[in-house]
Amino acid sequence: MAGRNPGTELELGWISKVHVNRPAVVRHAEQIKKWRTVKGNWQAAWLLKAVTCIDLTTLSGDDTPSNVHRLCFKAKHPIREDLLKALDMHDKGITVGAVCVYPARVTDAVNALKAAGCNIPVASVAAGFPSGQTPLETKLAEIKLAVEYGAREIDIVISRSLVLTGQWEGLYKEIRQCREACGEAHMKTILATGELGSLANVYKASMIAMMAGKHLYSESQPLQDSAEAIRYTPVSEAEPSETRRSQQCTGGGGQL
Amino acid sequence: MEEGPSPGGAAPAEEWLETHGRALGHFVAGTWLKPPGRGTLQCREAATGRLLATVPRGEETDLAAAVEAAATAATRWGGLGGPRRAQHLQRLAVVLERGAAGVGAVAALSGGRPLSQTLGSDLELGLRLLRAPAGWAQLGPPGLGDWGPLGVVAVVTSGPCSVAALLWKLGALLAMGNAAVVLSPPEVALVPLLVAELSGEGGALPPGVLNVVTGTPGLRRALRAHPRVAAVTFLGLRQEEVQDAVWGSPWQGPRLGVTRGGRVVVIVLESADLDSAAAAIVGSVGTPPALFPWGGCVVLAQEGVATPLERRLRDRLGGLRVGDPLNPGTDVGPLPPTAAPPEGLAQAAREEGAEVFQPPVTLPPGGPFYPPTLLTGVAPASRCLREPAPVLVLLPVRSPGEAVTVTSGLPHVAAGAVWAQDVTLALDTADRLPLGLVWVNALDPLDPTGGGAGAGASLEALREFGRPPWDPPRDVGNRPGTLLELSPEPVPGGPAAAPDIAAAVEAARRVALGWGRLSGAARARVLREAAAALGGAGTAGPPQKDGGDDDDGGDDDDGGDDEDGRLRGALLRWAAHVELMGGAVQEVPGGRALVMRRPLGVVGVAWSGPRPLRRALELLPPALALGNGLVVVAPPSGVGPALRLRQVLVAAGLPGGALTVLPGGAENHGATLARHRPDGLWLCGGGTDPDWASVGSVAHVWVPGGILGGPGQEPPPGAEQELELRCTRPRCLCLPAGGP
Numbered sequence: 002m003a004g005r006n007p008g009t010e011l012e013l014g015w016i017s018k019v020h021v022n023r024p025a026v027v028r029h030a031e032q033i034k035k036w037r038t039v040k041g042n043w044q045a046a047w048l049l050k051a052v053t054c055i056d057l058t059t060l061s062g063d064d065t066p067s068n069v070h071r072l073c074f075k076a077k078h079p080i081r082e083d084l085l086k087a088l089d090m091h092d093k094g095i096t097v098g099a100v101c102v103y104p105a106r107v108t109d110a111v112n113a114l115k116a117a118g119c120n121i122p123v124a125s126v127a128a129g130f131p132s133g134q135t136p137l138e139t140k141l142a143e144i145k146l147a148v149e150y151g152a153r154e155i156d157i158v159i160s161r162s163l164v165l166t167g168q169w170e171g172l173y174k175e176i177r178q179c180r181e182a183c184g185e186a187h188m189k190t191i192l193a194t195g196e197l198g199s200l201a202n203v204y205k206a207s208m209i210a211m212m213a214g215k216h217l218y219s220e221s222q223p224l225q226d227s228a229e230a231i232r233y234t235p236v237s238e239a240e241p242s243e244t245r246r247s248q249q250c251t252g253g254g255g256q257l
Numbered sequence: 258m259e260e261g262p263s264p265g266g267a268a269p270a271e272e273w274l275e276t277h278g279r280a281l282g283h284f285v286a287g288t289w290l291k292p293p294g295r296g297t298l299q300c301r302e303a304a305t306g307r308l309l310a311t312v313p314r315g316e317e318t319d320l321a322a323a324v325e326a327a328a329t330a331a332t333r334w335g336g337l338g339g340p341r342r343a344q345h346l347q348r349l350a351v352v353l354e355r356g357a358a359g360v361g362a363v364a365a366l367s368g369g370r371p372l373s374q375t376l377g378s379d380l381e382l383g384l385r386l387l388r389a390p391a392g393w394a395q396l397g398p399p400g401l402g403d404w405g406p407l408g409v410v411a412v413v414t415s416g417p418c419s420v421a422a423l424l425w426k427l428g429a430l431l432a433m434g435n436a437a438v439v440l441s442p443p444e445v446a447l448v449p450l451l452v453a454e455l456s457g458e459g460g461a462l463p464p465g466v467l468n469v470v471t472g473t474p475g476l477r478r479a480l481r482a483h484p485r486v487a488a489v490t491f492l493g494l495r496q497e498e499v500q501d502a503v504w505g506s507p508w509q510g511p512r513l514g515v516t517r518g519g520r521v522v523v524i525v526l527e528s529a530d531l532d533s534a535a536a537a538i539v540g541s542v543g544t545p546p547a548l549f550p551w552g553g554c555v556v557l558a559q560e561g562v563a564t565p566l567e568r569r570l571r572d573r574l575g576g577l578r579v580g581d582p583l584n585p586g587t588d589v590g591p592l593p594p595t596a597a598p599p600e601g602l603a604q605a606a607r608e609e610g611a612e613v614f615q616p617p618v619t620l621p622p623g624g625p626f627y628p629p630t631l632l633t634g635v636a637p638a639s640r641c642l643r644e645p646a647p648v649l650v651l652l653p654v655r656s657p658g659e660a661v662t663v664t665s666g667l668p669h670v671a672a673g674a675v676w677a678q679d680v681t682l683a684l685d686t687a688d689r690l691p692l693g694l695v696w697v698n699a700l701d702p703l704d705p706t707g708g709g710a711g712a713g714a715s716l717e718a719l720r721e722f723g724r725p726p727w728d729p730p731r732d733v734g735n736r737p738g739t740l741l742e743l744s745p746e747p748v749p750g751g752p753a754a755a756p757d758i759a760a761a762v763e764a765a766r767r768v769a770l771g772w773g774r775l776s777g778a779a780r781a782r783v784l785r786e787a788a789a790a791l792g793g794a795g796t797a798g799p800p801q802k803d804g805g806d807d808d809d810g811g812d813d814d815d816g817g818d819d820e821d822g823r824l825r826g827a828l829l830r831w832a833a834h835v836e837l838m839g840g841a842v843q844e845v846p847g848g849r850a851l852v853m854r855r856p857l858g859v860v861g862v863a864w865s866g867p868r869p870l871r872r873a874l875e876l877l878p879p880a881l882a883l884g885n886g887l888v889v890v891a892p893p894s895g896v897g898p899a900l901r902l903r904q905v906l907v908a909a910g911l912p913g914g915a916l917t918v919l920p921g922g923a924e925n926h927g928a929t930l931a932r933h934r935p936d937g938l939w940l941c942g943g944g945t946d947p948d949w950a951s952v953g954s955v956a957h958v959w960v961p962g963g964i965l966g967g968p969g970q971e972p973p974p975g976a977e978q979e980l981e982l983r984c985t986r987p988r989c990l991c992l993p994a995g996g997p
Contacts, residue, residue, distance in 0.1 A: 020678040022698050024848070024993045025533035032540070036373040036585055039260050050258060 005187075008180070008214025011173045016208050021200040045088055049095060052079050056124055056156075058101040060131070066109040069102060073113035076100045076121050099124040099154055104147040111151035124154035124189070128179055133158045133193075137175060144182040155183045158191040164206050165198060172206065176213035190215040266372050266583035270362035273451065279310040281446075283319055283471060284453040286326035287464020292319060298443040298471065303369030304581055304591045304624045312446050315472030317479040320440075323468040324483050327409040327436035330465030335406040335434035339394040342432060346391035349461040350384050353424075356455050360448065364420050365582045367447040369591040369625075372583050375420065383424035389715040390432035398716055400978040404723035406434030407487035407512065413477050413502075416493025417593035418445045422516070423452065426490050429718035431466065438486070439469045444594035445493070446471040477502065488512040488722060503949040507940055507960050513949055514721055519671035520645045523700060524660045524686060525558040525566055529676035530698070535569035537674075537700040539577065542589075542629050542649050555642065555667065556651045557660045563653035567633060570651065574629050575616035592625040592647070599646040603630060611635045637663055645669045657686045665691050674700045687990055699848075699993040717987065727963035727973045755929055757919055761888040762933040764914035765859045769886030772915045773856040781832035784882055786909035788828035791821055791902075820874070824902060827875045831882035834981065838883075848993035854985035856884030857957055858936030865892040865921025866942020872965045873941040874898055876980070881906070881916060883984040885937070890921035890930065892942075931955050937983075959983055 039047050057076045059068060076097045085091040101124040102110050110123045125147035129135035144155055157179045163172040180188050190210040194203045282291035296314040301307065313319070334342070353360060361376035370379065398404075410430045414423070423439075430437055439449045446469070453469045456462040470476070480486055481504050489511050494502060503513055521541060525534050541554055558566045582590035592598060603613050614631040630648040632641050641650050654660045664673065672694040677683040687695040772780070840853035860880055864873045869892040877899075880887055891899045899918040907913055927940050928947040937957040940947070952958050964979060966972045 020528055020530045022530035022533045022676075022678060025530060025537060025698055028699070028847075028993075029533065029536045029540075035377065037260070038585065043260060046258060 006211065006214050008177070009212050011170060011209075011212055013169060015212075016169065016205040019201055019204050019208075021204055023200050026200060049080075049088070049090060053095060053098055055079070055097045056099045056101040057097045059106075060101070060103060060126060064103065064106050066106070069106050069109045070113045072102075073100055073110055073117060073121075076114070077117050077119045096121055101126065101154075101156060103130075104143055104150065104152075107147055107150040107152050122153035123151060124156055125150070125152035126156045126158070126191075128157035128159075130156070130158045130191070131193075133160045134162070137178070140175075141178060141182045144179055145184075148182075148184055148186050152186060154187045154189060155179075156189045156191055158193060159206065159210070161193055161196045164202055169205070169209055172209050173213050176210055176215065180214045188215055260586060266585060267362050267366060269359040270366050273359055273363070274310050277310070279308075281310050281312050281450055281471075283313060283315060283323065284450055284467075284469040285319075285323045285465075286330075286468065287457050290319065290322065292316075295319075298473070300367060300443045300447055301594075302366050303444075303594055304583075304621070304626075306624065309366060310447065312443055312450070312471040315440075315470045315476050317476075317482070319470055319472075320438075320476065320479045321483070323438045323470045324409055324411075324485055326465040327438050327468055328485050330463060331406065331408050331434070331436035334431075334436055334463060334466050335408075337434070339397055339432075342434060343391045343395035345460075345462055346387060346394065346428065346431060348459060349456055350387050350391070352455050352458055352461050353380075353387070353452065354384060356451075360420060360451055360455075362583070363447050363451050365590070367594075368417055368419065368445065369582050369593055370417075370419065371585075371587045371590045373585050373587070376585075379419050379421050383419075383421035386421060386425040386715070387428040390428045390719055393715060393719060394432040398719055400975050401716070401719060401723055403726040403973075403975060404433070404720075405726070407722060407724050408435060409483075409486050410435045410437055410488045410490065410722060411480055411486050411511075412437055412439045412490050412492065413480075413494075414439065414441045414445050414449065414492045415474060415498070415502075416445075417596065418448065418493045420448055420452075422492055423449060425718065426492065426516075427452075427467070429715065430488075430490075430722040431462070433719050433722045435488075435722055436466045437468065439467070440477055440480070441469065441471050442474050443471060481505070486511055488514070490514045490516070490721075492516055503953050506948040507952065507958050510949065512721075513953075515953075519669040520667075521554045521700065522664045522667065522670050522673045522690075522692075523554060523556045524654075524657070524664070524673065524675045524690075525556060525562060526657055526660075526675070526677035526679070526682060526686070527559045527561050528679040528682070529562065530678060531562060531566050531569055533698075534676040534700075535566060535573050538649065539570060539573040539629075541700050542574070542577075542647075553645055553647045554649050555670075556649065557654045557663055558651060559657070559660070560653045560655055563651070567631075567651055570631055570649070571614055571616070574614070574631060574649075575618070577616070577618065577629050579618050579626055579628065580621050589629060592627055594625075596625075596647070598625065598627045599630070599648050600627070602641050602644065602646050602648065603632070605640045606632050606635060609635070609639055611639065611641070637666060642667060657682060661686060661689045672696070674698075684990075693987055694989045694991070696991045697993075699991065717982075720982070725964070725975065725979060727966070727976065729963075755932075758888065758890070758926070758929055759933055761914075761917040761919060762859060762861070762930075762935055765886035765888050765917060765935075768912045768914035769856070769859050769884075772886060772912055773858070773884030775884070777835040777838060780882055780884065781836045783906065783910040784828045784832040784835075784878065787902075787905045787911070788825045788832070790905040790908060791825045791828070820898060823872070823875060824878070827878040828882075830977070831878045834879075834977070835882040835884075838981070845991070848991065851990040851992065853988045853990070854883070854981070855988040857984065857986050859886045859888065860937040860939060860984075861927075861930035861933070861935040861955075862887060862889040862939045862941060863921075863925060863927035863930050863947075864895055864941045865890050866925045866927075868942070869895060870941035870961060870965075873961070874902060875965050876939065876941070876961060877902065877916070879977075879980045880984045881911065883981065885984060886915045887917070888930065888935065889916070889918045890926040891918055892921060896920050927952055936986075957983075957986070 057072060059072050079097050080095060082091065085095065096119060099122045100110050100114065104125050104127060107123055107125045114121055114123065127144045127147050128140040144157065147155060159172060160175060163175065176190060192203060192206050192210070197203050197206060282289040284290065291313060295316065297311040298314050299311055300309045302309050357376065357380050361372060361380055364370060364375040364379065365372040412426055427437055441449050449469045453467050456467050457464065480489060491502060491514065494515055505511055523538055525531070538554060538556060577588045578586060579589040580587045607613055611632050611634040614633070615628040618628055620626040620628060632648055632650045635641055635650060635652060637652070641648065652663070654663060664670065670692060673690050673692045674696040675683050675687045676698055677686070683697050687697055840851055843850045843852055862873065862876065864870065874895065877887060877889070889899055896918060903916050903918055906916060925942045925947060927938065927942060928951040931938055931947065931952040931954060935955060937959070938952055938955045940958065940960050964972065964976050
């Protein structure tokens, strides 16, 4: 795993001259989708790699210890045994990357995974997930409690209202404080790009998040249906370039 | 982790070649023609030089057989009528789509373009360019209803010829009712042969309508001996080869069309999305546009963003994958078979002090591969900017205005793109560029129709292969290239000397830009005042019937009044036209295109000659109304009326240099005018016309012929539309819309 991103001071100059042309980004994303394909064994290999990067998640109102337990079992055995044997990968320890639950279910997940005897980290969403419309004090308290319960990764969600009203200093301070509240746990920042309004806002929000010291990169569109997940690709198009840039600037940075 | 190979790209092509035993023939009259005892030429794979197949070395007899077959088929094909031909063409498109895997693989094998292009955008573009003229043939193209076919059209492919370019020309000429004879050298022969074979399937095209003859480039000389070939189109010809390739004259010989290639100029301003611009620019370097394959790309970046843009370009160039074009993952294939590697250019650039960046990609061993190259630190006078080559050149500029100036000074520019999020600035800069096709915030596979076989451009293509009703069919026995010698008559004051013409063209060029930029209403006002002045001057007598022929040199006695009346009418009509004229907005896949007409610039009218066109004076109002500057070399009988017209126009407000009238005697000044490189050249002198070799450098050469109608007659229907098109050039501004 990559090292921790220490973050930097807030540099508003990095985001002041940002322009993103959405049609061009969409076209470029489509080109990539069409012509970079993998086939055969290579396809199988990449799919397995993708499985190891998954955060297996359940974030529903009706989560109980029993379905969390089932999720943790699936986390340890994501692919059927006979399929893995056929690919000759059954002894490589293919598991998912993490298990992600609400803070109230963290204890159940930790216990289930301990009972199964595997070392998969438990990630907890926090900071008023999914809407982020809670006071900062409760957000920080939530993070601290989740860490106490045993979460090793915290997925915070940013306040979209700060992005939409252009309060970049406020966003920076908030993410910085969340990061301190995480302590030893890794922090992922969910940008909720579906609600940010424009690709330029996505770019700026992610730059601020990187400056504030997020460790792992994550963006998602909670509350959007799967059809809109296709838009994921154009958003990720806007990302790698400035991830490279931020790596140049902070000398470290998360893994992509 | 690696991405691994993607198998199976070349299989359809190899199968096709195997079924013919790797020895193909000509395709004439719907069957393979393999004349015995011919030498063979080799078709080689572009990337590795491996022998793919052999084709016969065509000779004059083969060409004669093909022309014969085409001529026979053309009479039937032309007589089918538009809707039936449209059905055939749509069937051809369906057959090509079904055989797309094979066509794409053959194009990638023989031409070296990556498979991702030939199967993807190239073929899509080609099919669109085939279906659009078919659509017009179904409906009956507006304004071209009376136009007839030319007969047999020869398509000479000489350079890298993509599927899209071939289908562009074939679609238009077949839709108008002509039959085609395609002449190819072995490097580019496989694609036309496959297309021809597919066209025979399912009755897509009747036999003989599409014929393919292979041979060395020298075979095209044999076309000169065939008077039945009414038009010739050259695909993939380099600028320097044009002079040698052409023959005949605009008046008598076959109609010649040369697709001029060139580079793309990309202007990146301060408010641009640099990442997207860099991605698009590098995308175009890796896969050159389908219809202008010679090019390369010149990037003019505003100084504030030049360095960040250069950094991004270098990053992305490093990510290009150079390799076997049949691998769908390859971005850059080998150089096309007839292109030279630009190593000399890179060396010259180094010596001039420029920086040459070539990312450390591993080239496949052997084969004509060249790494993608970025040249920086050059000046507008550097060699790499004067000659088009498949490299990327970056030049910082200080302002959008400077970018426009530099672009205007670059030779061989085919199209342009402007990147800026500031919409007003982007549109204004795009407007000022003197190019026919400008993209705003995009740089997609370029086609001359601006993103989707727009209606206007396919109509232009149809006009190129059609015969207007006022042009009588050429006499088949008239051998092209024979020039008649007449002794010139002495003219008072002597004929126009060359320095006069030079000065006139210079003055017109200075003035024409401003005159063209005036609003239509301003120009209309000038014309109306001139018409009023003309009306007041002469008395309008009754129009007198002139029973004579219109071949008399300069007999004006049928009524200067009538001529005034006609001139006044023309001035008023064109004043109204230009006020009401507007562009069109086309919805194209991915956005919309603004299609506008812009003035040609400076038009030279070579009116003097042994048989000057009678009513050529009436050509002047449309040209001036649509914003051109004119240099008219008039015959002795025409100088007086022309000068009088000029007087009233200048008094009404026309800038002095916009219309110059020079006395020209009875000899032809077309060649002299052409030497000074006007933007358009109209040959109204008749008889001894300059040949294509001397006027070929001018982009728009036109012989008006009977467009104005006989003496005392109204112009034929459709003439005004034709005049409007002849006085202007198309201008397409492409505005991509938001994504899905």
